[in-house]
Amino acid sequence: xxxxxxxxxxxxxxxxxxxxxxxxxxxxxxxxxxxxxxxxxxxxxxxxxxxxxxxxxxxxxxxxxxxxxxxxxxxxxxxxxxxxxxxxxxxxxxxxxxxxxxxxxxxxxxxxxxxxxxxxxxxxxxxxxxxxxxxxxxxxxxxxxxxxxxxxxxxxxxxxxxxxxxxxxxxxxxxxxxxxxxxxxxxxxxxxxxxxxxxxxxxxxxxxxxxxxxxxxxxxxxxxxxxxxxxxxxxxxxxxxxxxxxxxxxxxxxxxxxxxxxxxxxxxxxxxxxxxxxxxxxxxxxxxxxxxxxxxxxxxxxxxxxxxxxxxxxxxxxxxxxxxxxxxxxxxxxxxxx
Numbered sequence: 001x002x003x004x005x006x007x008x009x010x011x012x013x014x015x016x017x018x019x020x021x022x023x024x025x026x027x028x029x030x031x032x033x034x035x036x037x038x039x040x041x042x043x044x045x046x047x048x049x050x051x052x053x054x055x056x057x058x059x060x061x062x063x064x065x066x067x068x069x070x071x072x073x074x075x076x077x078x079x080x081x082x083x084x085x086x087x088x089x090x091x092x093x094x095x096x097x098x099x100x101x102x103x104x105x106x107x108x109x110x111x112x113x114x115x116x117x118x119x120x121x122x123x124x125x126x127x128x129x130x131x132x133x134x135x136x137x138x139x140x141x142x143x144x145x146x147x148x149x150x151x152x153x154x155x156x157x158x159x160x161x162x163x164x165x166x167x168x169x170x171x172x173x174x175x176x177x178x179x180x181x182x183x184x185x186x187x188x189x190x191x192x193x194x195x196x197x198x199x200x201x202x203x204x205x206x207x208x209x210x211x212x213x214x215x216x217x218x219x220x221x222x223x224x225x226x227x228x229x230x231x232x233x234x235x236x237x238x239x240x241x242x243x244x245x246x247x248x249x250x251x252x253x254x255x256x257x258x259x260x261x262x263x264x265x266x267x268x269x270x271x272x273x274x275x276x277x278x279x280x281x282x283x284x285x286x287x288x289x290x291x292x293x294x295x296x297x298x299x300x301x302x303x304x305x306x307x308x309x310x311x312x313x314x315x316x317x318x319x320x321x322x323x324x325x326x327x328x329x330x331x332x333x334x335x336x337x338x
Contacts, residue, residue, distance in 0.1 A: 030177065032229040040226040047219040054139070054160070054212050057151045064210040065149060068142045072205045083202045090164030090199035095171040096123065103178070113239045115178050121231045122177075125224045126170045133220065134158040142207050162209045162217030168196035169221025177225060196221065 030036070053060040073080060088094055096119075103115035139160035140152040153160075172195050176188035200214035209217075 029232055030229050036226055036229065040223065043219055043222050043226060047216065047223065050212060050216045050219065051137075054151050054216075055153060057149075060212050061151045062149070064142075064212050067204060067211050068145075068207065071207070073207055076205075079205075083205050087164065087199060087202040087206065089172075089195055090168040090203070092123075092163070092167050092171075095167065099171050099174065102175075106178075113242060114235060117235045117238055118178060118228065118231075119174055121235060122170050122174050122224055122228060125227065125231075126166060126221070129224065130161060130163055130166050130217075130220050133161055133216075134163070139210075139213075141213075142210060159209060160213050160216060161220045162200060162203055162213040164203050164209070165196060165200040165214050165217030166221035166224075168192075168199040169218060170224050172196060173221065173225045177228060 050060070073083075100116070100119060103119050106115045107113055135158060137160050138154045138156050138158070140146065140155045140157035141159040144157065145152050146155070169192070172192035173189070176185050176192055179185035179188050196218065200209075200217060203209040204211055204214055
């Protein structure tokens with residue numbers, strides 16, 4: 001009795017990966033809803049409040065100095081090695097390469113440039129906003145502080161807001177922003193929030209950032225993610241322009257160049273046959289039509305039928321010679337009695 005093999009989870013994963021790429025029929029693009037506008041407004045107010053608290057040397061600056069004098073990297077030395085590796089999740093280069101690899105694979109599988117263009121737009125917004133704030137406020141970090149109790153603003157530093165924290169929020173949050181289902185978006189939002197929270201606390205532990213730097217970095221990254229729906233029309237126009245440029249480049253291909261292969265499932269245009277061609281095919285002899293068509297299991301190319309092949313006769317006999325054996329085709333000798 002023949003039974004079918006039960007597919008394992010790994011077999012199903014590879015079967016899913018082997019499918020032809022296909023563009024989703026409907027891509028869920030986040031809209032700038034009232035809820036998102038309210039979150040954007042609240043985050044912007046929090047951002048401005050942190051800046052004002054640091055500029056006016058309020059209680060937040062005193063908390064920064066208390067945490068710095070506490071020196072967490074000396075209090076918990078056993079986790080120093082782990083924090084050194086964990087803080088890499090907020091560095092722009094490694095995280096951008098990892099996320100771009102995943103989104104590039106998604107772009108290829110779905111025949112859309114939106115994931116890569118969205119990542120590029122978010123990183124561009126992040127570099128412009130956070131970079132301008134860093135250079136504009138010029139705050140020095142804990143390791144380069146000059147006066148105890150001061151806010152260290154306007155001294156040529158580039159520490160406020162925390163770039164590691166803002167980059168962790170945007171880079172890992174973009175995965176939740178581009179999620180294909182609400183459930184996946186919720187899970188990825190929680191994972192990105194925990195990751196960015198850990199990266200911010202890691203910079204405070206190592207003493208490279210003030211606590212207020214991390215708070216402003218979280219707000220700066222969240223502002224970029226919340227403002228991304230305003231960039232969606234520009235992303236759509238950029239994708240359309242890139243695909244139009246690709247089509248024009250393919251149309252200028254030289255004569256005789258091989259045509260690009262069509263993906264599986266793409267519509268194929270078939271030229272309609274005229275009535276005269278149908279009548280000629282109907283009156284065509286069966287032997288001619290069968291010999292003209294090659295079987296589907298043969299490779300493409302000219303093939304000859306069995307009747308047209310030259311018969312091949314073996315040279316000599318495969319049997320060993322025998323004195324009493326009569327060759328085939330010779331008349332039998334009459335048997336006479338002696």
